Amino acid sequence: MKDQVLRLGFHGEPAHLTIVRAFVGSVLRTLEQPEQMIADLRLAISELAAVLVNSDAGEADLEFIVDDGEFRLAVSGPDPMPSIPEETVALVKALTGDRLLSPSGRWIVGPFR
Amino acid sequence: MHHQAPLGPGRNGELRWTQHGPDDTIGPEVTEQLEITSSERSGWTVLTATGEIDLASVDYLQSALDAAFAKVDPQVVIDLSAVSFLDSTGLRALIGAHRRGEDEGAKVALVVNGGPVERLLEITGVDASLNIHPTLESVTG
Numbered sequence: 001m002k003d004q005v006l007r008l009g010f011h012g013e014p015a016h017l018t019i020v021r022a023f024v025g026s027v028l029r030t031l032e033q034p035e036q037m038i039a040d041l042r043l044a045i046s047e048l049a050a051v052l053v054n055s056d057a058g059e060a061d062l063e064f065i066v067d068d069g070e071f072r073l074a075v076s077g078p079d080p081m082p083s084i085p086e087e088t089v090a091l092v093k094a095l096t097g098d099r100l101l102s103p104s105g106r107w108i109v110g111p112f113r
Numbered sequence: 114m115h116h117q118a119p120l121g122p123g124r125n126g127e128l129r130w131t132q133h134g135p136d137d138t139i140g141p142e143v144t145e146q147l148e149i150t151s152s153e154r155s156g157w158t159v160l161t162a163t164g165e166i167d168l169a170s171v172d173y174l175q176s177a178l179d180a181a182f183a184k185v186d187p188q189v190v191i192d193l194s195a196v197s198f199l200d201s202t203g204l205r206a207l208i209g210a211h212r213r214g215e216d217e218g219a220k221v222a223l224v225v226n227g228g229p230v231e232r233l234l235e236i237t238g239v240d241a242s243l244n245i246h247p248t249l250e251s252v253t254g
Contacts, residue, residue: 014169018146021165021198039229046200050168091201094236 006064010049010077012057017049020062027064033071034113040095041073041112047088048075048107055082065110072110081105146170149177155253157188157220163195166203174203178210182219189214190252192224199230204239211243220244222252 006027008020021042028038045062052060052075060077075081084092084100084107092100092109101108147164158181166174181189189210193199207223214221222244225231234240246252 014167017167017169018165036232039232042198043200043229043233046167046198050200050202053168087201091237 008062008064010052010060010062012053012059014050014053017046017053020049021045024064028071037071037112041071044073044092044095044109044112047092048073048084048109051082051084051088052078057082067111070111070113072108072112074109075107076105079105081107147173149173151177151181154249157190157222157253158184159190159192159249159253161192161195165198166196166206167198167200168202171202171206174206175209178206178213182210182213182217186219187214187217188220190222190224190246190249192249193230194224194226194249196230197228199233201233201237204233204237207243208239222246224249224252 010016010020024045025038025042057078060075063074065072065074089100096110096112099110147162147166147170150161152159160177160181162174181187191207210221225234225245226247
């Protein structure tokens with residue numbers, strides 16, 4: 001069963017990173033998720049949002065999806081999506097066990113455990 | 114609106130950098146993102162960072178590093194014990210400080226004792242190349 005649990009608009013401002021991270025951390029703690037998973041997800045958000053900011057990508061949607069109990073992060077909005085630097089790809093893959101998909105203008109990262 | 118506090122002596126002669134987020138949107142407990150204090154200890158310039166280091170706040174860390182390196186024969190220790198978040202932009206600043214120290218013959222050390230900072234250093238493999246200590250005392254004696 002797939003269930004979208006949270007969707008946030010991101011307006012490409014560096015200062016919004018802090019707010020989004022704080023909000024996501026608060027929500028996931030309410031859902032009693034493990035601190036390590038929350039920390040990894042917060043880091044992935046920051047890294048991918050930085051790509052958007054550095055690309056002047058404007059607004060984007062951040063979706064937090066629960067699928068069979070596993071959390072994934074999806075990022076969409078800019079058309080086309082900016083390319084992700086290799087070092088960012090490597091870091092996000094290290095966080096999620098080698099999963100970072102970019103199907104049709106959408107980044108999907110996860111699962112976070 | 115973002116603002117950087119004036120660089121100047123604090124109550125104990127420390128230098129202090131603070132960075133705040135948009136004051137008009139949420140409360141100060143969330144918007145105060147990063148504070149860096151600079152003090153002297155056993156010949157070391159100690160930069161103590163508290164809060165989150167990311168794209169929005171890394172300039173404040175860089176400003177503090179630049180000021181520390183501007184001193185004669187700098188020895189710089191960056192205490193990250195109270196940093197609750199660090200991303201790759203902050204990591205780049207730390208690696209830059211390490212390389213600058215090598216280039217200029219200056220000692221540069223980090224204090225890291227677990228948490229998200231240690232996690233990032235480990236998964237990027239950077240921990241093997243930086244001068245990392247578990248406590249401030251293990252650097253300054």
